[in-house]
Amino acid sequence: MALAVVAVVLALNLPAHLLGPPPVRGARNCLHASMVVPVAGAHGPESLAFDLSGEGPYTGVADGRVLKWEGDERGKECVRPFAPELEHVCGRPLGLHFDKKTGDLYIADAYFGLMAVGPDGGLATPVANEAEGGPFRFTNDLDIDKSEDLIYFTDSSTAFHRRQFMNAFLSGGKTGRLLKYNKSSKELKVLMQGLAFPNGVALSKDSLFLLVAESAAGRILRLWLEGPNAGKLDIFAELPSYPDSIRRNSGGELWVALDGKKGPFLRFLLSESRIGNFALGLPVSLQRLHLMLVGGKAEATAVKLGKEGEILEVAQDKRGRPCSSSAKLKRGMIKLWIGSVTRPLIGIYDLN
Numbered sequence: 284m285a286l287a288v289v290a291v292v293l294a295l296n297l298p299a300h301l302l303g304p305p306p307v308r309g310a311r312n313c314l315h316a317s318m319v320v321p322v323a324g325a326h327g328p329e330s331l332a333f334d335l336s337g338e339g340p341y342t343g344v345a346d347g348r349v350l351k352w353e354g355d356e357r358g359k360e361c362v363r364p365f366a367p368e369l370e371h372v373c374g375r376p377l378g379l380h381f382d383k384k385t386g387d388l389y390i391a392d393a394y395f396g397l398m399a400v401g402p403d404g405g406l407a408t409p410v411a412n413e414a415e416g417g418p419f420r421f422t423n424d425l426d427i428d429k430s431e432d433l434i435y436f437t438d439s440s441t442a443f444h445r446r447q448f449m450n451a452f453l454s455g456g457k458t459g460r461l462l463k464y465n466k467s468s469k470e471l472k473v474l475m476q477g478l479a480f481p482n483g484v485a486l487s488k489d490s491l492f493l494l495v496a497e498s499a500a501g502r503i504l505r506l507w508l509e510g511p512n513a514g515k516l517d518i519f520a521e522l523p524s525y526p527d528s529i530r531r532n533s534g535g536e537l538w539v540a541l542d543g544k545k546g547p548f549l550r551f552l553l554s555e556s557r558i559g560n561f562a563l564g565l566p567v568s569l570q571r572l573h574l575m576l577v578g579g580k581a582e583a584t585a586v587k588l589g590k591e592g593e594i595l596e597v598a599q600d601k602r603g604r605p606c607s608s609s610a611k612l613k614r615g616m617i618k619l620w621i622g623s624v625t626r627p628l629i630g631i632y633d634l635n
């Protein structure tokens with residue numbers, strides 16, 4: 284019966300907004316992009332990072348390049364098209380973080396694993412691409428601790444590549460991992476496994492704990508690293524939607540970008556793995572399925588979480604220009620930069 288409902292709903296080809304999720308309660312429609320930067324000749328600038336001199340943002344795009352935004356000047360290199368079929372050849376850089384001591388840029392590349400490139404740019408070199416016998420399939424995001432020696436990063440799935448993110452999301456297979464890499468000893472450790480699409484990672488300001496967005500579960504987990512709770516795991520926040528990147532601002536607050544929303548239909552698909560797998564088996568393109576689940580027009584949504592995981596602010600751009608993927612604060616609270624994993628845009632928002 285449940286499966287028949289899924290088949291009928293998808294076969295009806297309803298306009299996406301009819302199936303879409305309800306609005307997030309408490310959302311303040313305050314994100315009016317003061318500027319939208321088209322990322323010419325490139326697709327899906329998900330993660331944004333600023334270098335030690337505050338320049339950037341740098342962003343990883345769909346054809347495997349990391350680009351630096353240099354004001355309104357368009358980089359000459361920004362000419363290659365979006366070609367998902369080449370991702371495994373060209374790479375797909377997602378999470379980015381600068382090592383504050385060396386200025387090296389560390390990259391979580393969905394296909395090539397953890398990589399690094401020096402302050403002068405060039406071709407990134409591999410740092411790690413397998414752990415405990417299993418190669419990374421879908422490296423997603425990273426953070427670097429205050430000693431600049433430990434890198435925490437996520438591998439969203441051991442079953443599916445990034446191109447198949449809908450499968451990774453809906454299949455119910457909890458195969459994602461959280462890993463730790465020690466730069467001095469080059470030691471790699473699996474900290475957690477069996478996660479439902481682990482995505483963004485961020486350390487607390489004091490590095491006492493680590494937050495991991497468990498996207499398909501719609502929540503953020505907290506792993507205590509130091510202090511009396513060291514080694515303990517708890518739920519830091521349950522969110523009204525599926526969290527993507529997490530970024531900490533200088534005040535220790537966290538901005539979480541949300542993708543899609545927990546609409547009734549998507550909740551239903553995720554309620555049991557056989558329902559999700561059934562939907563994946565229907566002759567509906569993954570793109571169409573994705574569009575239906577996020578409610579047609581993608582809205583940019585970012586939530587600010589307090590130190591105990593409470594939602595302090597829900598910021599939304601109803602006009603849905605840049606889709607939410609990565610929230611980054613540049614120089615305190617002045618601007619919120621939002622990237623997009625699916626569109627050629629970065630939005631810059633004035634929050635004050």
Ligand SMILES: *[C@@H]1O[C@H](CO)[C@@H](O)[C@H](O)[C@H]1NC(C)=O
Pocket residue numbers: 432433465466467468469
């Ligand atoms: C990382 O490895 C170095 C060298 O083996 C070691 O001294 C250091 O304690 C390690 N860091 C952590 C936090 O395990």
